[in-house]
Amino acid sequence: xxxxxxxxERAIEGALFLSALFSVFITLGIIAxxxxxxxxxxxxxxxxxxxxxTQWTPLFSEKHFGILPLFAGxxxxxxxxxxxxxxxxxISAIFLSEYAPDGLRAIIKPMLEVLAAVxxxxxxxxxxxxxxxxxxxxxxxxxxxxxxSPGIVMGIMIIPIVSSLSEDxxxxxxxxxxxxxxxxxxxxxxVAMRVVVPSAFSGIAASFILGISRAVxxxxxxxxxxxxxxxxxxxxxxxxxxxxxxxxxxxxGDTPAGTLEYxxxxxxxxxxxxxxxxxxxxxxxxxxxFREVYD
Amino acid sequence: xxxxxTALLVVITALIMSGRAGSAADxxxxxxxxxxYPITEAVAEEFQxxxxxxxxxxxxxxxxxxxxxxxxxxxxxxxxxxxxxxxxEVALCGKNxxxxxxxxxxxxxxSVLVNPKNNWVDSITVKELKKIWExxxxxxxxxxxxxxxxxxxxxxxxxxxxxxxxxFDYFTEAIVGKGGASRGDYTASEDDxxxxxxxxxxxxxxxxxxxxxxxxxxxxxxxVPVDDGNDANGKGPVLPEYGNIVAGTYQPLARPIFIxxxxxxxxxxxxxxxxxxxxxxxxxxxxxxxxxALPQKAYELALKRFERKLTGSVFGGHGATVGVKIEExxxxx
Numbered sequence: 004x005x006x007x008x009x010x011x012e013r014a015i016e017g018a019l020f021l022s023a024l025f026s027v028f029i030t031l032g033i034i035a036x037x038x039x040x041x042x043x044x045x046x047x048x049x050x051x052x053x054x055x056x057t058q059w060t061p062l063f064s065e066k067h068f069g070i071l072p073l074f075a076g077x078x079x080x081x082x083x084x085x086x087x088x089x090x091x092x093x094i095s096a097i098f099l100s101e102y103a104p105d106g107l108r109a110i111i112k113p114m115l116e117v118l119a120a121v122x123x124x125x126x127x128x129x130x131x132x133x134x135x136x137x138x139x140x141x142x143x144x145x146x147x148x149x150x151x152s153p154g155i156v157m158g159i160m161i162i163p164i165v166s167s168l169s170e171d172x173x174x175x176x177x178x179x180x181x182x183x184x185x186x187x188x189x190x191x192x193x194v195a196m197r198v199v200v201p202s203a204f205s206g207i208a209a210s211f212i213l214g215i216s217r218a219v220x221x222x223x224x225x226x227x228x229x230x231x232x233x234x235x236x237x238x239x240x241x242x243x244x245x246x247x248x249x250x251x252x253x254x255x256g257d258t259p260a261g262t263l264e265y266x267x268x269x270x271x272x273x274x275x276x277x278x279x280x281x282x283x284x285x286x287x288x289x290x291x292x293f294r295e296v297y298d
Numbered sequence: 299x300x301x302x303x304t305a306l307l308v309v310i311t312a313l314i315m316s317g318r319a320g321s322a323a324d325x326x327x328x329x330x331x332x333x334x335y336p337i338t339e340a341v342a343e344e345f346q347x348x349x350x351x352x353x354x355x356x357x358x359x360x361x362x363x364x365x366x367x368x369x370x371x372x373x374x375x376x377x378x379x380x381x382x383x384x385x386x387e388v389a390l391c392g393k394n395x396x397x398x399x400x401x402x403x404x405x406x407x408x409s410v411l412v413n414p415k416n417n418w419v420d421s422i423t424v425k426e427l428k429k430i431w432e433x434x435x436x437x438x439x440x441x442x443x444x445x446x447x448x449x450x451x452x453x454x455x456x457x458x459x460x461x462x463x464x465x466f467d468y469f470t471e472a473i474v475g476k477g478g479a480s481r482g483d484y485t486a487s488e489d490d491x492x493x494x495x496x497x498x499x500x501x502x503x504x505x506x507x508x509x510x511x512x513x514x515x516x517x518x519x520x521x522v523p524v525d526d527g528n529d530a531n532g533k534g535p536v537l538p539e540y541g542n543i544v545a546g547t548y549q550p551l552a553r554p555i556f557i558x559x560x561x562x563x564x565x566x567x568x569x570x571x572x573x574x575x576x577x578x579x580x581x582x583x584x585x586x587x588x589x590x591a592l593p594q595k596a597y598e599l600a601l602k603r604f605e606r607k608l609t610g611s612v613f614g615g616h617g618a619t620v621g622v623k624i625e626e627x628x629x630x631x
Contacts, residue, residue: 057437058436058437058482058483059482060436060481060482060483061482062460062461062482062486063433063436063461063480063481063482064433064476064478064479064480065433065434065436065481065482067436067482131495135499136499139499143501144501146455146496146499146500146502146503147495147496147497147498147499147500147503148485148496148499148500230485230496231485231486231487232455232456232483232484232485232486233482233483234483241453241455242455242485242496242500252460252486255488
């Protein structure tokens with residue numbers, strides 16, 4: 004009897020271990036494919052050209068393999084998105100954690116999180132068919148495809164990531180800290196800004212970086228509304244193309260597998276992976292460095 | 299845009315239905331050029347109505363190149379093409395043993411378009427188009443005043459079909475002089491509705507696509523007459539209108555468009571009925587969607603060709619062929 008229970012226990016542990024191992028293997032597999040195809044790519048294209056050429060036209064007769072215009076597009080839309088998501092997300096988090104009564108918090112928080120549940124293709128058409136025409140009333144020189152409108156919409160999409168995670172970490176700040184500050188005569192705003200936000204900093208920073216990773220990796224919104232035109236610029240009013248949008252564009256076409264054109268998407272994907280991986284490490288280090296331990 | 303959303307819904311519904319209804323209805327699979335799509339779609343709609351839903355026709359828009367790729371892999375019954383089949387595709391079809399029957403369905407005037415707010419362009423020459431689109435212009439010709447003195451010192455935003463598109467192949471062949479030779483720094487999409495949307499919302503835009511997409515969006519686009527500098531083909535700038543295309547003066551951008559029927563599929567009764575229906579109604583329906591119908595005789599000859607299952611291309615498998623006038627189509631049959 005005892006033996007069979009132990010055996011069962013073992014089997015369950017084994018199954019759990021295998022499923023954990025499974026996702027590790029998938030990750031390793033993805034990295035292996037990326038590295039393999041990227042290696043094939045760099046056998047034909049010099050890495051210096053890849054990093055310094057200012058044009059990206061691998062599908063055309065005048066071939067250039069400079070990734071800079073694509074990353075310019077990615078960083079431009081990401082910067083715009085974060086200009087929207089960071090302040091709005093942080094302020095809503097402070098409001099929800101420090102000001103909102105519990106009843107209101109229980110309603111608003113799930114509602115904010117619904118924003119994250121909207122499919123990104125819907126956000127894409129929302130940017131193209133609603134936000135862009137709206138912005139054109141204010142900025143007449145805005146192109147129909149541009150970085151500004153998908154950037155803003157991406158920011159809206161990312162608000163719940165920032166607000167929800169920041170709010171969680173603010174909520175976890177012990178009441179004792181707040182009460183201590185109140186006892187010293189601090190106002191509610193002072194408590195929020197000088198006690199709660201600094202104490203929750205590691206969580207807030209992690210939410211910021213998660214938001215940035217989300218923006219860097221976002222695909223559908225920019226593929227639909229940003230213009231699919233690789234261009235090295237910081238002007239948010241003209242068509243651009245991001246790394247992710249390029250990968251979509253090539254995957255949708257009939258570029259034959261194994262060609263140099265086909266490998267460009269792996270080189271682009273690898274570069275993107277390096278960037279998001281660096282962001283993840285940064286977030287991990289930040290969280291560790293600024294972690295406040297209460298016990 | 300609305301159309302592509304509708305198309306998406308249709309596809310989704312079709313997918314759901316196909317899961318449920320199984321093989322209750324015969325299915326004809328068509329894919330390829332987005333230029334030919336409006337005609338094939340119109341024919342398919344009418345056809346499905348007359349067949350009372352017993353035969354289903356799905357029409358995709360992978361571009362001419364994308365369509366031929368699937369076609370030569372035996373995935374399609376019919377491939378829509380806005381240029382004749384080219385060598386690499388002939389080879390692929392040959393390798394896989396796919397015979398094809400080439401049928402011209404209409405004439406297109408490949409159109410050059412700008413935004414209606416553009417008040418400086420009232421015509422453009424073939425030379426200027428070449429200067430805009432040739433590979434050497436990449437990253438260099440970026441402002442309107444570089445193309446013609448007197449045009450404003452403003453950025454030019456270019457829109458065009460992607461490299462899988464037959465329209466792209468034809469345009470580069472006709473304008474730049476070499477099929478596939480184009481600059482790469484423009485907004486490229488195989489979906490013409492994306493190009494329409496881009497040009498309609500950008501005052502600095504210039505782009506090109508099949509005339510049917512202009513026909514559907516006359517209020518939001520401005521059509522530009524093209525001057526080929528050859529007075530034998532009509533003096534001065536010419537618009538892609540019915541009379542000019544029939545008379546052969548809209549050169550070099552007037553071109554025949556095709557469907558390619560797989561020889562194996564031609565034996566299926568539903569495909570046979572569809573192609574016969576296509577040849578009988580294409581004249582009427584191509585006019586309706588904005589293209590130029592071929593003379594009645596051409597459809598009759600094409601139908602005969604289909605009935606005799608004559609495979610191969612009258613264009614010799616060389617891809618985009620510039621300057622084919624309507625009467626030549628008849629001669630080549």
